[in-house]
Amino acid sequence: MTWLNRDVTEIGGQRLHPETLMMGYGYFPGLSEGSVKCPIFQTSTFVFRSAAEGKRFFELAYGLSEPAPQESAGLIYSRLNNPNLEILEGRLAIWDGAERALAFSSGMAAISTCLFAVCRPGDVVLHSSPVYGGSDYLLEKVLPQFSIRTVGFQAGDGTPALRAAAGEARTQGRVAAIYVETPANPTNALVDLAECVAIARELESSQGFRPLVIVDNTFLGPVWQRPLEHGCDIVVYSLTKYVGGHSDVVAGACVGSRAALEPVHLMRTILGTMTDPHTAWLLMRSLETLELRFRKSVDNAMRVASFLRDHPKVERVAYLGFLDPDSEEGRLYARQCLAPGGTFSFYVRGGEREAFAVLDALQLIKLAVSLGGTESLASHPAAMTHCDVEPDRRAALDIGDNMIRVSIGIENPDDLIADFRQALEVI
Numbered sequence: 016m017t018w019l020n021r022d023v024t025e026i027g028g029q030r031l032h033p034e035t036l037m038m039g040y041g042y043f044p045g046l047s048e049g050s051v052k053c054p055i056f057q058t059s060t061f062v063f064r065s066a067a068e069g070k071r072f073f074e075l076a077y078g079l080s081e082p083a084p085q086e087s088a089g090l091i092y093s094r095l096n097n098p099n100l101e102i103l104e105g106r107l108a109i110w111d112g113a114e115r116a117l118a119f120s121s122g123m124a125a126i127s128t129c130l131f132a133v134c135r136p137g138d139v140v141l142h143s144s145p146v147y148g149g150s151d152y153l154l155e156k157v158l159p160q161f162s163i164r165t166v167g168f169q170a171g172d173g174t175p176a177l178r179a180a181a182g183e184a185r186t187q188g189r190v191a192a193i194y195v196e197t198p199a200n201p202t203n204a205l206v207d208l209a210e211c212v213a214i215a216r217e218l219e220s221s222q223g224f225r226p227l228v229i230v231d232n233t234f235l236g237p238v239w240q241r242p243l244e245h246g247c248d249i250v251v252y253s254l255t256k257y258v259g260g261h262s263d264v265v266a267g268a269c270v271g272s273r274a275a276l277e278p279v280h281l282m283r284t285i286l287g288t289m290t291d292p293h294t295a296w297l298l299m300r301s302l303e304t305l306e307l308r309f310r311k312s313v314d315n316a317m318r319v320a321s322f323l324r325d326h327p328k329v330e331r332v333a334y335l336g337f338l339d340p341d342s343e344e345g346r347l348y349a350r351q352c353l354a355p356g357g358t359f360s361f362y363v364r365g366g367e368r369e370a371f372a373v374l375d376a377l378q379l380i381k382l383a384v385s386l387g388g389t390e391s392l393a394s395h396p397a398a399m400t401h402c403d404v405e406p407d408r409r410a411a412l413d414i415g416d417n418m419i420r421v422s423i424g425i426e427n428p429d430d431l432i433a434d435f436r437q438a439l440e441v442i
């Protein structure tokens with residue numbers, strides 16, 4: 016009975032699966048009038064039973080003292096902790112098989128808080144390219160203002176490019192982090208996570224400090240890719256995307272070991288980049304259908320991507336499901352990913368004019384940035400999410416003017432295909 020304070024995670028030797036645990040893990044009805052669902056704790060602050068209790072809660076929250084066995088941190092103030100935040104974080108950690116998760120007010124809040132917690136002036140961040148436009152701006156334009164240098168390597172270029180960039184990064188200072196987005200937004204190019212971990216270990220011997228391997232797993236999510244199982248240290252998410260899944264919240268997360276997340280947690284407390292109780296509550300609702308939505312969007316994406324691949328007005332489709340299993344990238348995909356996901360890009364024959372014409376002609380699929388929602392969306396990375404990336408770099412990264420990125424939702428796939436069919440007729 017989970018009335019007051021016991022989570023059931025195993026029954027008769029059967030370990031319960033994440034999708035089962037999402038219905039109640041970490042929530043005890045006896046603490047909330049028997050409500051079957053966790054209420055929203057819409058409060059900024061919490062009452063202490065005594066001044067001594069308040070003192071103890073602060074000691075634990077600020078790491079001034081270690082908790083006794085069975086003792087847990089008490090509730091203080093919603094920038095530090097809140098039941099919705101804590102229950103959400105417990106459930107997020109389950110999907111990645113992690114010790115701990117931290118929820119943030121956006122994906123960018125998670126990424127920037129994490130990098131600011133890990134890097135110091137004079138440090139270097141080795142990173143893959145392309146990455147989401149906001150992350151690119153943070154790496155290329157913001158971190159250098161704090162004397163943190165960045166060295167990029169192109170996702171999809173394989174081990175030699177990664178190793179060459181690691182060598183270059185080492186000459187520039189202490190490499191504090193290896194930041195990787197795989198599959199990359201918007202090209203779906205892959206980075207070898209095990210190789211990044213191997214490089215981190217080698218850097219440890221040469222510089223006396225092991226850089227943290229931080230992976231943005233927004234595209235495949237914890238259902239289709241588990242970077243911690245490949246030895247990575249911190250997984251970051253824009254929960255706005257597949258985890259939120261309904262295009263109605265903006266949120267983010269960092270997931271990893273307690274030790275790796277401790278400085279990130281401290282930085283979050285000071286910057287105040289945590290998520291709010293209402294958003295946390297909405298995300299808990301989203302987690303209940305996470306697996307179902309992931310499966311359906313992959314099935315749909317495979318159908319739609321196949322239609323587009325065979326269409327005469329489409330030059331090519333960058334979908335992980337179409338990688339040649341005998342190619343280097345195909346083998347990497349097999350080692351690292353569990354399914355091809357629901358977001359991909361395709362290149363129409365022509366340029367920006369043709370791509371815009373197709374986007375403007377769509378009737379069902381909405382012309383909007385973002386991805387991972389129940390509804391399908393289409394956008395133009397070169398003119399939208401990646402417009403900040405210099406044109407030369409964009410071209411080198413294969414973010415062409417004829418590229419359209421689509422996020423396939425959970426509609427009936429025949430309807431999505433009908434929409435693309437009529438839209439492609441206009442060019």
Ligand SMILES: Cc1ncc(COP(=O)(O)O)c(C=O)c1O
Nearest residue numbers: 121122123147200233253255266
């Ligand atoms: C791969 C990836 N990471 C991070 C972000 C940033 O997330 P947010 O918009 O929640 O700040 C995005 C947003 O599009 C993204 O696509």
